[in-house]
Amino acid sequence: xxxxxxxxxxxxxxxxxxxxxxxxxxxxxxxxxxxxxxxxxxxxxxxxxxxxxxxxxxxxxxxxxxxxxxxxxxxxxxxxxxxxxxxxxxxxxxxxxxxxxxxxxxxxxxxxxxxxxxxxxxxxxxxxxxxxxxxxxxxxxxxxxxxxxxxxxxxxxxxxxxxxxxxxxxxxxxxxxxxxxxxxxxxxxxxxxxxxxxxxxxxxxxxxxxxxxxxxxxxxxxxxxxxxxxxxxxxxxxxxxxxxxxxxxxxxxxxxxxxxxxxxxxxxxxxxxxxxxxxxxxxxxxxxxxxxxxxxxxxxxxxxxxxxxxxxxxxxxxxxxxxxxxxxxxxxxxxxxxxxxxxxxxxxxxxxxxxxxxxxxxxxxxxxxxxxxxxxxxxxxxxx
Amino acid sequence: xxxxxxxxxxxxxxxxxxxxxxxxxxxxxxxxxxxxxxxxxxxxxxxxxxxxxxxxxxxxxxxxxxxxxxxxxxxxxxxxxxxxxxxxxxxxxxxxxxxxxxxxxxxxxxxxxxxxxxxxxxxxxxxxxxxxxxxxxxxxxxxxxxxxxxxxxxxxxxxxxxxxxxxxxxxxxxxxxxxxxxxxxxxxxxxxxxxxxxxxxxxxxxxxxxxxxxxxxxxxxxxxxxxxxxxxxxxxxxxxxxxxxxxxxxxxxxxxxxxxxxxxxxxxxxxxxxxxxxxxxxxxxxxxxxxxxxxxxxxxxxxxxxxxxxxxxxxxxxxxxxxxxxxxxxxxxxxxxxxxxxxxxxxxxxxxxxxxxxxxxxxxxxxxxxxxxxxxxxxxxxxxxxx
Numbered sequence: 077x078x079x080x081x082x083x084x085x086x087x088x089x090x091x092x093x094x095x096x097x098x099x100x101x102x103x104x105x106x107x108x109x110x111x112x113x114x115x116x117x118x119x120x121x122x123x124x125x126x127x128x129x130x131x132x133x134x135x136x137x138x139x140x141x142x143x144x145x146x147x148x149x150x151x152x153x154x155x156x157x158x159x160x161x162x163x164x165x166x167x168x169x170x171x172x173x174x175x176x177x178x179x180x181x182x183x184x185x186x187x188x189x190x191x192x193x194x195x196x197x198x199x200x201x202x203x204x205x206x207x208x209x210x211x212x213x214x215x216x217x218x219x220x221x222x223x224x225x226x227x228x229x230x231x232x233x234x235x236x237x238x239x240x241x242x243x244x245x246x247x248x249x250x251x252x253x254x255x256x257x258x259x260x261x262x263x264x265x266x267x268x269x270x271x272x273x274x275x276x277x278x279x280x281x282x283x284x285x286x287x288x289x290x291x292x293x294x295x296x297x298x299x300x301x302x303x304x305x306x307x308x309x310x311x312x313x314x315x316x317x318x319x320x321x322x323x324x325x326x327x328x329x330x331x332x333x334x335x336x337x338x339x340x341x342x343x344x345x346x347x348x349x350x351x352x353x354x355x356x357x358x359x360x361x362x363x364x365x366x367x368x369x370x371x372x373x374x375x376x377x378x379x380x381x382x383x384x385x386x387x388x389x390x391x392x393x394x395x396x397x398x399x400x401x402x403x404x405x406x407x408x409x410x411x412x413x414x415x416x417x418x419x420x421x422x423x424x425x426x427x428x429x430x431x432x433x434x435x436x437x438x439x440x441x442x443x444x445x446x447x448x449x450x451x452x453x454x455x456x457x458x459x460x
Numbered sequence: 461x462x463x464x465x466x467x468x469x470x471x472x473x474x475x476x477x478x479x480x481x482x483x484x485x486x487x488x489x490x491x492x493x494x495x496x497x498x499x500x501x502x503x504x505x506x507x508x509x510x511x512x513x514x515x516x517x518x519x520x521x522x523x524x525x526x527x528x529x530x531x532x533x534x535x536x537x538x539x540x541x542x543x544x545x546x547x548x549x550x551x552x553x554x555x556x557x558x559x560x561x562x563x564x565x566x567x568x569x570x571x572x573x574x575x576x577x578x579x580x581x582x583x584x585x586x587x588x589x590x591x592x593x594x595x596x597x598x599x600x601x602x603x604x605x606x607x608x609x610x611x612x613x614x615x616x617x618x619x620x621x622x623x624x625x626x627x628x629x630x631x632x633x634x635x636x637x638x639x640x641x642x643x644x645x646x647x648x649x650x651x652x653x654x655x656x657x658x659x660x661x662x663x664x665x666x667x668x669x670x671x672x673x674x675x676x677x678x679x680x681x682x683x684x685x686x687x688x689x690x691x692x693x694x695x696x697x698x699x700x701x702x703x704x705x706x707x708x709x710x711x712x713x714x715x716x717x718x719x720x721x722x723x724x725x726x727x728x729x730x731x732x733x734x735x736x737x738x739x740x741x742x743x744x745x746x747x748x749x750x751x752x753x754x755x756x757x758x759x760x761x762x763x764x765x766x767x768x769x770x771x772x773x774x775x776x777x778x779x780x781x782x783x784x785x786x787x788x789x790x791x792x793x794x795x796x797x798x799x800x801x802x803x804x805x806x807x808x809x810x811x812x813x814x815x816x817x818x819x820x821x822x823x824x825x826x827x828x829x830x831x832x833x834x835x836x837x838x839x840x841x842x843x844x845x846x847x
Binding site: 136141143151152158159163171174175176198199201203312314318328444447 | 512514518542555584588698
């Protein structure tokens with residue numbers, strides 16, 4: 077490696093279930109203006125841009141076409157990664173490490189409200205020959221996985237439901253959250269079944285919003301005014317999304333991605349060396365599964381630790397203090413950027429009424445949703 | 461910055477309708493590249509995928525679907541996406557995976573299976589346009605190319621017959637390519653008089669609809685130096701994206717290609733491209749595009765590439781000029797969108813190694829350039845390879 081890489085600017089829009097009066101371009105523009113202001117740069121100083129998007133969600137055949145203008149990046153090295161926000165961060169990190177740029181902008185957004193029938197789009201991700209012809213709503217994959225995970229790990233449905241309760245409550249302190257609420261475990265369990273044992277209140281509801289980050293090599297930090305947050309380690313892994321051959325109980329992608337990120341950051345004992353985590357919770361059970369994959373809970377113990385309050389905002393190891401996707405809204409591939417934003421705010425001491433007393437080093441973990449088995453892990457710290 | 465070498469490349473046959481699925485095409489190309497690199501999949505540390513619109517295969521998150529075939533299961537895997545420019549961009553992404561020091565090697569795979577789009581992939585191309593301003597016109601890609609070609613001809617006073625010469629040259633070159641789909645001997649007259657698709661574009665001036673995949677293995681200096689023979693290095697990379705509002709720029713000149721080329725040349729230390737570049741594979745989905753891109757790549761003055769074509773400057777057998785699209789390009793070998801760009805980079809690799817067989821150029825070549833283009837006449841991707 078060739079020096080360190082830091083996030084020096086963060087911009088976002090509040091997350092909302094609907095945003096009929098603005099286009100995705102206007103959402104991105106708003107986030108970009110804030111990010112550049114935060115970093116103390118103008119758009120002329122950007123060397124390169126990495127956006128994350130998937131065509132079918134945008135309703136555009138080659139979405140990459142519509143990315144440069146609203147970022148002020150016309151006629152610059154701009155690209156799209158068809159992956160999640162952390163894979164985008166990894167790409168920016170590699171470009172900076174390779175010396176091809178000194179300042180890279182990372183962009184991710186969601187205009188989920190434009191998608192009339194999300195299940196129709198997600199079903200197109202299922203194998204066209206063996207799986208899609210059944211005509212099932214693709215959320216069945218999550219239902220199957222949840223059942224298998226609970227069976228094999230020994231965690232309970234009530235423990236999974238508690239994740240929803242915690243995250244939606246945490247979101248009450250987050251001004252950008254779209255789905256904050258005070259609910260009970262009983263309510264979460266009794267809500268409408270979506271794909272048993274998964275119920276409606278354990279599924280993150282979609283939201284609209286945009287995130288833009290300014291990422292720089294440490295050698296240019298003296299020129300920038302944004303308070304840097306350093307990337308200590310980053311890893312990403314794809315397991316197969318082929319349903320018959322995948323692992324249904326474990327998040328193997330998160331285990332492998334974490335291994336890489338921990339190794340790069342020199343972390344041996346994550347629970348002790350990290351202070352908090354923002355972990356994918358697209359479905360409530362995924363938070364427990366991911367915590368175990370990340371080594372932040374022993375196998376089969378995540379539910380118990382949750383009940384003991386370990387992962388609460390005031391607990392020993394706060395998880396999704398932002399409210400997670402369950403509390404803030406699901407943003408598809410931009411969801412981990414909401415986690416990244418939270419980590420930056422916590423590490424900078426700018427998280428307001430959510431500020432954790434001890435936040436020196438944190439982790440963000442992503443998952444790309446059904447039917448994928450792709451995820452990434454990043455370790456961030458507030459000091460060099 | 462660590463040096464990055466190419467250890468092997470491989471490709472499938474390019475064809476109109478493959479019986480193989482996209483995954484199988486990926487597997488075939490990746491296996492061929494690994495064989496040439498004398499490596500096995502377990503030695504590969506990460507994988508990059510390039511594949512253009514999901515609409516072709518009809519699969520959402522197509523990169524995830526293809527990853528098993530590309531050998532990426534359980535590995536760090538990224539799908540990069542700049543439309544038609546993705547093929548060459550895949551080499552660029554493979555370069556930074558290794559040059560960053562994050563990985564010792566990288567398998568790069570590019571796939572396109574256009575045939576599932578019924579009745580024709582041009583239908584999917586309508587959805588690349590702006591939802592409000594352009595899509596309702598029912599436009600496809602031929603339409604925008606016809607506009608750009610017209611503008612290029614008008615600005616520099618270029619004749620249709622001259623541009624047709626590119627199709628004749630490339631389809632002839634492709635006769636020696638074992639993977640080619642639409643190779644053959646044609647006359648200028650045949651090209652000009654072929655069925656008009658969108659005037660002035662005729663059927664023989666446009667690349668075909670193709671299924672296919674290409675793969676390449678990149679590795680750092682440490683691994684590359686262990687093997688005997690000539691090494692081909694990635695000397696420079698560049699990419700550039702212009703505004704989405706294509707109607708607001710002069711279509712006569714691809715400024716974004718110039719910007720990408722200048723970025724790559726700077727990294728490669730190229731100050732006089734016409735002397736320091738000995739072979740070129742410019743993106744040629746349409747006949748005029750090759751000339752357009754040769755100018756953007758600074759290998760000819762604005763409006764002068766057609767004259768050089770008439771003089772045989774771009775011919776494969778030239779000893780004084782710069783051979784252009786010696787593979788046969790998209791017009792001859794075929795155009796599986798993202799895979800076509802990687803096929804161009806692979807051709808430069810084989811030519812520099814002296815392994816292009818009957819396609820081997822006559823002049824000595826130490827350095828070559830592969831370029832791709834895509835989006836709404838908008839993106840340029842350039843790699844400089846050298847020995």
